[in-house]
Amino acid sequence: GVDVDLVVVGSGFFGLTVAERVAAEHGRKVLVIDRREHIGGNAYSEVDAETGIEVHRYGAHLFHTSNERVWEYANRFTEFTGYVHRVYTTHRGEVFPMPINLGTINQFFRSAYTPDQARALVREQAAELGGRTPENLDEQGVNLIGRPLYEAFIRDYTAKQWQTDPRELPASIISRLPVRYTYDNRYFNDTHEGLPVDGYTAWIERMADHPNIEVRLGTDFFDESQPVNKANVVGNVPVLYTGPVDRYFDNAEGDLSWRTLDFEREVLPVGDFQGTTVMNYPDADVPYTRIHEFRHFHPERDYVKDKTVIMREFSRFAERGDEPYYPINTATDRERLLAYRELAKGEKDVLFGGRLGTYQYLDMHMAIGAALSMVDNKLTPHFEGGAGLA
Ligand code: FDA
Numbered sequence: 001g002v003d004v005d006l007v008v009v010g011s012g013f014f015g016l017t018v019a020e021r022v023a024a025e026h027g028r029k030v031l032v033i034d035r036r037e038h039i040g041g042n043a044y045s046e047v048d049a050e051t052g053i054e055v056h057r058y059g060a061h062l063f064h065t066s067n068e069r070v071w072e073y074a075n076r077f078t079e080f081t082g083y084v085h086r087v088y089t090t091h092r093g094e095v096f097p098m099p100i101n102l103g104t105i106n107q108f109f110r111s112a113y114t115p116d117q118a119r120a121l122v123r124e125q126a127a128e129l130g131g132r133t134p135e136n137l138d139e140q141g142v143n144l145i146g147r148p149l150y151e152a153f154i155r156d157y158t159a160k161q162w163q164t165d166p167r168e169l170p171a172s173i174i175s176r177l178p179v180r181y182t183y184d185n186r187y188f189n190d191t192h193e194g195l196p197v198d199g200y201t202a203w204i205e206r207m208a209d210h211p212n213i214e215v216r217l218g219t220d221f222f223d224e225s226q227p228v229n230k231a232n233v234v235g236n237v238p239v240l241y242t243g244p245v246d247r248y249f250d251n252a253e254g255d256l257s258w259r260t261l262d263f264e265r266e267v268l269p270v271g272d273f274q275g276t277t278v279m280n281y282p283d284a285d286v287p288y289t290r291i292h293e294f295r296h297f298h299p300e301r302d303y304v305k306d307k308t309v310i311m312r313e314f315s316r317f318a319e320r321g322d323e324p325y326y327p328i329n330t331a332t333d334r335e336r337l338l339a340y341r342e343l344a345k346g347e348k349d350v351l352f353g354g355r356l357g358t359y360q361y362l363d364m365h366m367a368i369g370a371a372l373s374m375v376d377n378k379l380t381p382h383f384e385g386g387a388g389l390a
Contacts, residue, residue, distance in 0.1 A: 010242030012041020014354030017371035065365035080194030242354035
């Protein structure tokens with residue numbers, strides 16, 4: 001038997017937040033399993049052995065939130081630096097600030113427009129379709145910000161992200177393209193922003209560090225040779241499942257589609273490669289979408305001065321066996337998701353949560369917020385009031 005009060009499948013922020021609350025607030029025993037060899041899900045980071053630089057293995061992770069409850073909760077486990085995220089983009093050998101703002105516009109058009117002049121210019125260029133409804137992503141982009149800015153900064157970048165011509169992508173992929181008519185190029189608008197002072201993994205480990213929590217890594221929920229797996233747990237012990245919802249049901253309603261990323265990491269013998277954390281490459285003749293340089297996430301740290309770690313990011317459709325990163329959310333996906341939700345309702349004492357369990361992109365603060373709500377709405381009534389789970 002499995003002698004715990006809750007089994008949590010997946011040690012990302014969703015699973016760990018629930019595990020921590022159930023263990024610390026309700027004094028219950030929780031077993032957390034993860035099929036990977038480390039905890040933290042995609043927020044996991046590691047120290048590069050050659051340089052000592054903290055690397056976000058699954059891509060840049062920026063913490064930002066306007067949710068006071070989430071901010072207070074996160075601060076129980078880590079302090080945050082004053083890091084403020086800014087992104088630049090290299091288009092035809094020239095560097096521009098992102099997201100598109102007055103600085104981008106004036107540099108691109110070699111002018112000194114005021115905010116009102118720039119607004120009028122973009123409005124005029126965006127009127128190209130003459131009121132016709134955009135039929136694909138390409139037309140949508142022109143309709144939102146005008147052809148020159150769209151073609152320079154969005155079209156080929158989007159084509160690389162989707163490996164598909166934007167004329168063949170649905171307009172619905174982008175509902176808005178924010179343009180700022182100020183020189184503000186701060187990436188996030190949230191009240192709170194920063195990076196964990198001693199790294200993501202230290203933060204995540206402190207969440208799991210409780211006598212009522214046991215973590216088992218390298219343990220796949222569907223591997224029946226493992227002592228804890230779906231077949232012997234479901235129906236006997238309450239489960240929170242944060243893995244892919246389609247996989248839980250043996251893909252009975254079809255696969256949900258995802259985009260994945262490939263990362264190429266390299267140590268370079270220079271003190272500073274690009275002068276910033278994230279540089280986008282929106283042009284078609286560059287195969288990657290962006291380059292991350294990890295030393296710049298922590299300018300306050302005393303890192304080596306003669307080496308740096310960079311990571312090139314490539315984007316493509318995920319196949320079975322790839323890491324699912326961003327839900328594609330086609331009409332077929334949405335139908336299948338509804339079918340899986342119906343199946344999920346029939347699973348007694350199994351809760352589905354997180355990015356993979358609900359098939360939606362969640363930032364870290366959203367995952368933490370949603371997990372705290374699940375504790376309020378389901379787990380507290382269950383453990384304190386004897387209510388059923390699902
Ligand atoms: P998450 O994916 O983190 O964890 C799920 C866990 O379940 C994984 O560890 C997985 O191994 C495990 N699992 C799956 N199947 C299993 C099975 N069968 N058995 C056992 N375990 C199983 N957020 C943000 O705030 N700022 C940012 O900048 C970014 N950047 C970013 C970049 C990229 C490329 C991605 C994909 C995501 C981000 N995020 C982010 C989001 C963040 O990484 C994370 O996805 C959210 O915090 C959601 O966490 P979850 O716990 O829901 O999923």
